[in-house]
Amino acid sequence: MSSVPRVAIVGCGLIGAKRAAALEGASLAVCADAVPERAQQLASRCNARAVENWQEAVSAPDVDIVVVATTNDALTPVAIAAIQAGKHVLVEKPAARNLEEVDRLIAASRAHGGLVRVGFNHRYHPAMLAARSAVDLGTLGPLMFLRGRYGHGGRLGYEREWRADPERSGGGELIDQGVHLIDLAGWFLGRFTEVRGTAATFFWDMPVDDNAFMLLQAERGQMAFLHVSCTEWKNLFSLEIYGRDGKIAIDGLGGSYGVERFTLYKMLPEMGPPETTGAEYPRGDRSWALEFAEFLDDIRLGREPAAGLDAARAALSVVERIYQQSGNSQPFLR
Numbered sequence: 001m002s003s004v005p006r007v008a009i010v011g012c013g014l015i016g017a018k019r020a021a022a023l024e025g026a027s028l029a030v031c032a033d034a035v036p037e038r039a040q041q042l043a044s045r046c047n048a049r050a051v052e053n054w055q056e057a058v059s060a061p062d063v064d065i066v067v068v069a070t071t072n073d074a075l076t077p078v079a080i081a082a083i084q085a086g087k088h089v090l091v092e093k094p095a096a097r098n099l100e101e102v103d104r105l106i107a108a109s110r111a112h113g114g115l116v117r118v119g120f121n122h123r124y125h126p127a128m129l130a131a132r133s134a135v136d137l138g139t140l141g142p143l144m145f146l147r148g149r150y151g152h153g154g155r156l157g158y159e160r161e162w163r164a165d166p167e168r169s170g171g172g173e174l175i176d177q178g179v180h181l182i183d184l185a186g187w188f189l190g191r192f193t194e195v196r197g198t199a200a201t202f203f204w205d206m207p208v209d210d211n212a213f214m215l216l217q218a219e220r221g222q223m224a225f226l227h228v229s230c231t232e233w234k235n236l237f238s239l240e241i242y243g244r245d246g247k248i249a250i251d252g253l254g255g256s257y258g259v260e261r262f263t264l265y266k267m268l269p270e271m272g273p274p275e276t277t278g279a280e281y282p283r284g285d286r287s288w289a290l291e292f293a294e295f296l297d298d299i300r301l302g303r304e305p306a307a308g309l310d311a312a313r314a315a316l317s318v319v320e321r322i323y324q325q326s327g328n329s330q331p332f333l334r
Contacts, residue, residue: 001064001088001299002064004025004026004027005025005026005027005064005065005296005299006026006027006028006029006062006063006064006065007023007026007027007028007029007030007063007064007065007066007067008028008029008030008031008032008057008058008060008063008065008066008067008082008087009028009030009031009032009042009057009066009067009069010032010033010054010057010058010066010067010068010069010070010074010078010082011032011033011067011068011069011070011071011074011092012031012032012033012035012038012039012041012042012069013033013038013069015069015092015119016031016033016038016042016067016069017042018288019067019069019090019288019292020042020045020046021288022288022289022291022292023292024289024292024293025292025293025296026064026065026292026296027048028042028043028046028047028048029048029049029060029062029063030043030048030049030050030051030056030057030060030062030063031043031046031048031049031050031051031057032050032051032052032053032054032056032057034070036050036052039051054070054074054078054081055081058078058081058082058085058087059081059085063087064087064088065087065088065089065090065295065299066078066079066082066087066088066089066090067089067090067091068082068089068090068091068092069092069119070092071162071168071169072094072096072097072168072169072170072175073097073167073168073169073170075091075092075094075095075096075097075101076095076096076097076101076102076104076105078091079091079095079105079108079116080104080105080108082114083105083108083109083112083114083116084108084112086112086114087114088114088115088116088295088299089114089115089116089117090116090117090118090119090292090295091105091116091117091118091119092118092119093118093119093120093179093180093183093312093315094118094170094175094179094312094315094316094319095116095118095309095312095316096170096312096316097169097170097171097175098170098316098320099313099316099317099320102309102312102313102316103313105309106309106310106313109309115295115298115299115302115304115305115308116305116308116309117291117294117295117298117305117307117308118305118307118308118309118311118312119291120179120180120183120291120307120311121287121288121291122180122183122184122253122287123183123184123187123287123291123306123307124286124287124288124290124291124294125250125253125260125281125285125287126260126262126279126281126286127250127260127261127262127279127281128184128239128250130262130279131188131239131241131248131250131262132187132188134248134264135188135241135243135248139243139245139246139264139266140241140242140243140244140245140246140247140248141243141244141245141246142243142244143188143189143222143241143242143243144222144223144242144243144244145222145223145224145225145242146185146188146189146222146223146224146225146239146240146241146242147224147225147226147238147239147240147242148181148184148185148224148225148226148227148238148239148240149226149227149228149229149232149236149237149238150177150178150180150181150226150227150228150229150236150237150238151173151177151227151228151229151230151231151232151235151236152177152229152230152232152235152236152256153230153231153232153233153234153235154204154210154230154231158204158206158230159204159205159206163176163208164204164206164207164208165208166207166208169208171199171208171209171319171323172199172201172206172208172209172210172212172230173199173208173209173210173211173212173228173229173230174199174209174212174228174319174322174323175316175319176228176230177228177230178212178214178226178228178319179312179315179316179319181226181228181239182214182216182226182314182315182318182319183307183311183314183315184239185216185224185226186218186311186314186315187311188241189218189220189222189224190218190219190220190222191218191219191314192216192217192218192219192224192314192318193217193218193219194216194217195214195216195217195317195318195321195322195325196214196215196216196325197212197213197214197215197216197322197325197326198212198213198322198325198326199211199212199213199322199323199326200212200326202231203231204230204231209326210229210230210231211227211228211229211230211231212226212227212228212229212322213226213227214226214227214318214322216318235256235257235258236257237250237251237252237253237257237258238250238251245266245267246264246265246266246267246274247264247265247274248262248263248264248265249261249262249263249265250262250263251263253285254281254282254284254285255285259280259281259282260280260281260282261278261279261280261281262278262279262280262281263276263277263278264276264277264278291307294306
């Protein structure tokens with residue numbers, strides 16, 4: 001790999017542009033998109049070159065890392081081709097539409113040796129990093145359960161976008177924002193051995209779910225209760241982590257989700273009202289840059305990414321089981 005790693009971005013929409021802005025320690029060399037104008041616009045802004053198709057981008061000899069920020073149906077084939085071309089890959093969540101696809105991606109990574117990181121950037125929000133540190137220090141004592149909610153309200157025409165097409169998306173809200181919440185819950189509690197839940201469509205006229213409700217049990221018995229929704233009329237993010245000695249509440253992600261806040265509620269020996277401390281993080285979202293910087297360290301050290309394909313498979317396993325329990329039916333579809 002060159003002293004300044006060179007990156008190709010496949011998928012130059014909103015997320016691809018965010019990735020391009022977060023390539024600290026690397027440079028953007030190549031852009032590709034199904035809409036050529038988007039690739040050209042991003043390339044022009046970043047002093048890179050646009051190519052006609054993604055195959056040319058992933059095989060470019062001057063590229064060390066490929067960022068895959070496409071629709072869900074293209075994530076796996078593009079990532080596999082990049083791995084086979086000898087590149088390291090950062091593939092956006094959920095990395096695949098189902099377990100069969102992610103297993104093919106895992107097999108390709110093992111066969112060709114490229115490192116693959118999955119875009120679980122929520123782990124790198126400042127409140128989340130503060131929570132991770134507090135839990136690792138034992139501030140909460142043994143963890144008992146976790147409660148999470150994540151949702152947005154869609155927009156006019158949402159039911160006609162690619163996320164509403166099961167062939168392109170692999171599912172609805174559960175596989176979209178849901179995998180972020182599942183990943184965070186597993187990051188704190190470990191692997192989930194019992195999965196119960198349902199995915200349903202209450203509002204949007206589309207053949208995929210707009211709400212999902214999950215009750216997950218980890219190997220050591222801790223529980224996670226999670227709800228994801230695209231009928232959340234005021235955008236919401238809330239994650240609460242409960243231990244025997246205290247609680248952490250994380251609210252907001254910035255932007256339309258509100259100022260990101262971290263609050264620690266520490267139990268006192270006499271119980272009653274807890275000792276409360278907190279912090280706000282009003283500045284811009286640095287999670288994308290922090291995530292990419294850690295990926296560069298992974299590559300330099302030959303270290304398996306912490307948020308890698310195993311994490312993607314764990315999240316997709318929960319998704320697939322809930323879709324099976326829901327019978328892939330949408331009883332509330334209007």
